[in-house]
Structures are given as C-alpha cells and as structure tokens.
Amino acid sequence: MIATxxxxxxxxxGAQRSKPAKKxxxxxxxxxxxxxxxxxxxxxxxxxxxxxxxFFGGRGLTANPVEFIxxxxxxxxxxxxxxxxxxxxxRILTGWKQAVRLxxxxxxxxxxxxxxxxxxxxxxxxFFDWTAIxxxxxxxxxxxxxxxxxxxxxxxxxxxxxxxxxxMGGRNWNKLHKxxxxxxxxxxxxxxxxxxxxxxxxxxxxxxxxxxxxxxxxEPLKRRIAAS
Amino acid sequence: MLIKHRKASDVLGSEITSKSVFDDRRRFLKTAALxxxxxAASTLPTLPAYAARTPLDGVQKSKWSAESLPENDPVxxxxxxxxxxxFYEFGTGKSDPKENAQEFEPxxxxxxxxxxxxxxxKISFEDLIKPHTLEERVYRFRCVEAWSMVVPWVGVPLGDxxxxxxxxxxxxxxxxxxxxxxxxxxxxxAPVLNWPYKEGLRMxxxxxxxxxxxxxxxxxxxxxQNGAPVRLVVPWKxxxxxxxxxxxxxxxxxxxxxxxxxxxxxxxxxxxxxxxAVRHPRWSQASERRIGEIFKRKTLMFNGYEEEVAGLYTDxxxxxxx
Numbered sequence: 001m002i003a004t005x006x007x008x009x010x011x012x013x014g015a016q017r018s019k020p021a022k023k024x025x026x027x028x029x030x031x032x033x034x035x036x037x038x039x040x041x042x043x044x045x046x047x048x049x050x051x052x053x054x055f056f057g058g059r060g061l062t063a064n065p066v067e068f069i070x071x072x073x074x075x076x077x078x079x080x081x082x083x084x085x086x087x088x089x090x091r092i093l094t095g096w097k098q099a100v101r102l103x104x105x106x107x108x109x110x111x112x113x114x115x116x117x118x119x120x121x122x123x124x125x126x127f128f129d130w131t132a133i134x135x136x137x138x139x140x141x142x143x144x145x146x147x148x149x150x151x152x153x154x155x156x157x158x159x160x161x162x163x164x165x166x167x168m169g170g171r172n173w174n175k176l177h178k179x180x181x182x183x184x185x186x187x188x189x190x191x192x193x194x195x196x197x198x199x200x201x202x203x204x205x206x207x208x209x210x211x212x213x214x215x216x217x218x219e220p221l222k223r224r225i226a227a228s
Numbered sequence: 229m230l231i232k233h234r235k236a237s238d239v240l241g242s243e244i245t246s247k248s249v250f251d252d253r254r255r256f257l258k259t260a261a262l263x264x265x266x267x268a269a270s271t272l273p274t275l276p277a278y279a280a281r282t283p284l285d286g287v288q289k290s291k292w293s294a295e296s297l298p299e300n301d302p303v304x305x306x307x308x309x310x311x312x313x314x315f316y317e318f319g320t321g322k323s324d325p326k327e328n329a330q331e332f333e334p335x336x337x338x339x340x341x342x343x344x345x346x347x348x349x350k351i352s353f354e355d356l357i358k359p360h361t362l363e364e365r366v367y368r369f370r371c372v373e374a375w376s377m378v379v380p381w382v383g384v385p386l387g388d389x390x391x392x393x394x395x396x397x398x399x400x401x402x403x404x405x406x407x408x409x410x411x412x413x414x415x416x417x418a419p420v421l422n423w424p425y426k427e428g429l430r431m432x433x434x435x436x437x438x439x440x441x442x443x444x445x446x447x448x449x450x451x452x453q454n455g456a457p458v459r460l461v462v463p464w465k466x467x468x469x470x471x472x473x474x475x476x477x478x479x480x481x482x483x484x485x486x487x488x489x490x491x492x493x494x495x496x497x498x499x500x501x502x503x504x505a506v507r508h509p510r511w512s513q514a515s516e517r518r519i520g521e522i523f524k525r526k527t528l529m530f531n532g533y534e535e536e537v538a539g540l541y542t543d544x545x546x547x548x549x550x
Contacts, residue, residue: 062322063304063312063519064375127523132512140510194510197420197491199320 027101035102039109042076043116066124073120077113078187082208084110085184089215104160107180111157118150142193149186152179184209280451284444287382290363292438294380300525303366304377306446308519313453314371315472316420317406317413324415329452332412334473337457343403343479346394353457357443359392360384364447365440367463369470370502370531374511377519381461382444387435390477395431399479403428404460404471421487427471428484428498429462430540438463438536441474464530464537466500497550501541502531506550 046069052058053065062068084106091099126132136143156177158164165173188209192202294303315325318332337353362382370376390402408424410416416423433439442461443450450456455472462469468488478484488496495509504514504527515524530537541549 059307059311063308064322064517066517066522067322067375124522132515135512139507139512142510195320196488196510197316197320198418199420200418 027098031098031102032105035105035109039080039106039112042072042113046072066120070117070120070125073113073117074191077110077117078191078205080106080113081110081180081184081187082205082212085180085209085212089212092215092219108157108160111153114150114153142190145186145193146190149183149190152183152186156180156183181213184212280449280456282449283447284362284382284449287362287364287444287447290365292365292367294366294378297366297368297378301368301378302520303380304519309377309379309445310451310453312519314373314467315415315453315455317415317423317425317473318453319415320420325453326451328414332452332456334452334456337475339458339474340476341393341478342476344396344398344481345479346396348393356389357384357441357458360388362444363440365442365461367438367461368528368531368533369461369463369467370516370527372466372468372496372500372508372511372513374513374516374524374527375519376516376527376531379461380446381440381442382447382450383440383442383461385437386439386441386460387437389441390434390479393477393479395479398481400431400481401428401479401484402431402434403476403478403480403484404474405476405478406471407473407475422490424475425471425487426484426490427460427469427486429460429469430483431479432540433462433537436537436540438533464502464533466502468496469500499541499546499549501537501546501550502527503529503546503550505529506547 049058049060050065050069053061084103087099087103087106091097122128122133126136137147138144156179159168159173159176168176188202188206191205195202297303311326312322313325314322315329318325318328335353338350339353339356340350342348362384364380364382366378366380368376369379395402404427406425407413408416410423429439440461442455442459443457445451445454450459455470458474459472460470460474469486483498486496486498488500489498502513507513513527516527517524528534
C-alpha cells in the first residue's frame with residue numbers, strides 16, 4: 001500500500017516524466033529500488049541485533065537496549081531527513097533534475113524512522129505513561145524541540161500523496177512543505193541539546209543542515225544577479 | 229664411482245652448526261635474557277599484579293553485601309558493568325570506554341595529596357591502599373541519566389584513607405581530580421568538558437561510612453573503563469560524582485569546582501544527591517531503568533541510603549542545594 005504510493009512518482013516529478021515511458025526508466029528500475037534497499041538496511045540491521053540479543057544472547061544492543069534503540073532510530077531519522085533535504089541542493093549543484101523524483105520517497109523514509117523513534121519512546125521507554133510523556137514535552141526542552149520536528153513532519157507525510165497535491169493546489173502544497181526546513185532545524189537542535197557537554201557529532205549534523213540551506217539560498221541569489 | 233652433483237640448496241657439512249656450538253648459543257641467549265630481566269626487575273618497585281580480572285586477595289565481606297539488598301536488586305553482570313560506561317575521557321558513547329581504555333596502563337600511579345592537612349605529599353597507589361583492609365561493597369549505582377545498576381565494588385572506606393593525611397580544621401571540603409593525559413585518554417583530545425575532570429565532597433560526606441575509594445569489581449582488579457586504578461564511589465549521589473582514575477586529593481575550605489557544574493550549572497549541582505522529588509532539566513528523576521530490565525522503577529530517596537545519609541542534610545533545602 002505504502003509501496004505503491006511511494007514508488008510511483010508524484011505530480012511534481014510526474015510532470016517531468018513526459019517522454020513516452022517505453023524505454024526502461026532507470027529511476028524506476030534502478031535508483032528507487034536502491035533507495036529502498038539503502039533506507040531499509042538500518043532497520044534490517046536493528047532487526048538482526050534484536051534477534052541476535054533475544055535468541056543468541058548477543059550484546060549488540062548494549063546493556064541498555066531501550067536507550068540504544070532510541071538513539072539508533074533517532075540517528076537514522078536525522079540522517080535520512082538530511083539526505084531528503086539534500087535532493088534540491090544536489091539538483092542545483094549537479095543539474096541532475098531527476099533527483100527531485102527521489103524527494104518524496106526519502107522524505108517518507110525519514111518520517112518512517114521518526115515514527116519508529118517516537119514509538120520506541122512512547123512504548124518501550126515510557127510504556128504509555130502519558131503523564132510522564134506530557135511532563136517530558138513541557139519540561140524538557142530537547143524533547144519539546146523534538147516534538148516540534150514531529151509536528152512539522154506529520155502534515156507533510158499525510159499530504160505526500162498525488163490526491164493531496166491536487167486538492168491543495170501546487171502553490172499551497174509547496175508552501176506547506178517548506179515546514180520541512182523547520183523540522184530539519186528542530187531535529188538538529190534536538191540532537192545537539194540531547195548530548196551532554198560540548199560534542200562534535202551534533203555540530204557536524206548542524207553544519208551539514210546549514211550547508212544544505214545555504215546552497216538553496218544561493219540559487220535565487222544567483223538568478224537575481226544574472227537578471228540585473 | 230659415485231659423483232655427487234651439488235645443488236644450490238644442498239647444505240655443506242661444514243656449514244652445519246655443531247651441536248655444542250648450537251647449545252652454547254642457546255645458553256648465551258637464555259642467560260642474557262635472564263640477566264636483562266633481572267636488571268629491569270631490580271630497578272622497578274615490586275608491584276602487585278594489576279591487570280584487570282586479576283583476583284584481589286583478602287577481600288572481606290561487609291555489611292553492604294549482595295545478600296543485604298532486597299530481592300529486586302540483583303547484582304548486575306560483570307559484562308553489563310564493564311561494557312556500559314560513562315567515562316568521557318575514553319569517548320562519549322557508552323561502549324567507547326571499554327573499547328578505548330584497553331591500552332591504558334594504570335601503573336605506575338601516584339596521587340598528589342595537598343591542601344589543609346598535616347601530611348600532604350605524593351603517594352603511590354600501592355601505599356595509599358595497602359594499609360587498609362579491602363571490603364566488598366555491593367551498592368546500587370544510579371546515573372543522572374536515569375539508569376541504574378547494582379555493582380559489587382571492592383574498596384576501602386574513604387574516611388579511613390583521608391584521616392591518614394590528618395586534615396586540619398580548615399578542611400571543610402575535599403576535592404578530587406582525574407588524570408589529565410590526552411595521550412593516554414583519547415577522549416580528552418576533544419573539549420567535551422573542561423579537563424581534567426573535577427569532583428568534590430563536603431568533608432562529612434567524605435567521612436560517611438558509605439563513601440569508598442574502589443579498586444576492584446567482582447573481587448578482581450577494577451578494569452580501566454570503570455576508573456582504574458582508584459575511583460570514588462558515593463552511592464547516594466548521581467554516578468558522575470563518583471570520579472574515576474584519581475590523581476589528586478585536596479583538602480580545602482571553599483566548596484570546590486566540579487566539572488559538570490562548570491559545564492551546566494543549572495543542570496548539575498554540587499551535591500547531586502539522588503532525589504526523585506527534584507527533577508533535572510533533562511530527566512525526570514522520579515524513576516529509573518535498572519540495567520537488565522525494560523520497564524522503569526521508582527527511584528528511591530538518596531538511592532535507598534536514606535538511613536545512612538539523611539542526617540547529613542537535615543537543615544538543607546534540597547531543592548535549592550540540588
């Protein structure tokens with residue numbers, strides 16, 4: 001079900017697929033399947049670690065599996081979100097217009113990991129203790145910021161289908177989907193705030209996010225300069 | 229007549245080392261090696277075996293034994309205790325210390341004792357510990373990150389050690405410092421904290437019978453990742469108070485600076501007593517996850533050591549002095 005909505009290209013991308021699709025489209029036959037495999041690989045690895053721990057006493061999940069799973073899923077949610085945010089910069093820098101057709105798939109995979117990350121927090125970490133969860137959201141800023149990222153991403157995931165683009169109209173849809181920038185910034189901040197002391201890793205993610213935003217900002221600037 | 233054609237690889241009879249010469253050479257090498265080792269040994273102090281997993285001799289049971297703990301406090305496995313560590317000197321990941329501390333040599337080791345005491349000076353690790361009886365202390369260990377373990381430490385009451393240096397009336401606090409050596413502690417190459425790691429106790433906290441300097445784990449020499457060769461253990465406080473790999477002890481009048489307080493004063497107070505009623509900006513401290521369990525349990529006041537330590541804080545507002 002998700003597979004069909006995700007694998008066929010959206011209207012934005014579909015508009016570019018105007019050539020008769022008689023030749024096998026490498027985007028459909030090679031690149032998208034590769035993205036599927038790559039995006040599912042971290043989950044498969046986690047599945048193996050869990051199975052190994054349960055059946056063979058493996059220690060890949062560390063002594064604190066709930067914490068490990070939470071961080072692992074959070075890491076991959078952020079990584080894939082940044083890859084999704086890299087689609088437009090890649091198009092700008094390389095001129096590879098087809099890249100845009102991967103954007104929704106990557107965005108939905110990022111959301112998929114975000115959802116698993118939050119599910120792990122709600123189920124394994126807090127075990128549906130809604131009072132504790134609410135207290136976390138109001139009192140612990142890194143969780144507040146993380147929840148902001150989640151809130152930004154939910155409407156984007158919901159409106160990712162062709163039908164929604166039609167219903168909303170391209171312009172409004174594009175406007176709404178700018179919320180991904182807020183989500184990206186919030187996710188980086190969430191990671192930075194969650195680490196104790198001064199740590200490099202969140203700064204690297206933050207720098208990558210800033211770099212991707214900078215590339216976006218440069219293109220309209222160039223156009224303006226060229227026009228003047 | 230037999231004509232022998234010599235191939236290049238054939239060995240001439242004259243080339244073969246005679247048995248006697250061969251034996252002589254062996255004997256020479258052996259003696260030389262022994263002499264070398266003897267020379268080395270004679271210049272080094274006699275050290276007790278110190279590799280991790282070496283059993284410690286003469287460890288006495290104490291009142292804080294595994295049996296004295298409630299049934300829902302089983303001792304954590306050696307594997308858990310030694311593979312899941314916060315020891316930023318060896319990396320910020322939980323598995324980093326075990327990975328990065330293997331090469332670390334915690335010998336020879338000296339501790340500088342200074343400040344308000346009658347007998348300051350440098351003392352070797354051996355001289356610091358030797359005069360005391362090693363005791364097994366099975367304690368709950370509660371990390372500020374809301375996870376906990378039960379750890380069978382081997383150590384010496386801190387108060388007994390401190391008394392030997394004869395602290396003066398000015399010694400109201402005792403300050404501890406971890407080794408600063410980015411060569412041997414790779415985590416110190418990044419400015420995660422303002423190295424070296426600093427910690428401190430009020431003198432009466434240090435003299436409390438619960439406070440120990442630990443040198444062992446599970447009846448064996450303490451592994452590097454757990455703070456070899458000597459670390460503090462104060463079980464009613466959050467884990468970061470229990471400073472590892474100590475090289476300095478200083479008696480002083482003023483409340484000493486502590487690393488996490490310097491890094492984020494709003495989050496980490498000087499006292500940092502385990503207190504489910506005082507929440508931390510990052511973690512509700514009301515509950516904790518015991519390593520080995522999935523679901524959380526309620527955190528106990530002073531980590532369950534209320535009887536022993538509540539008297540230290542009778543007139544204090546623990547919300548203010550968190």
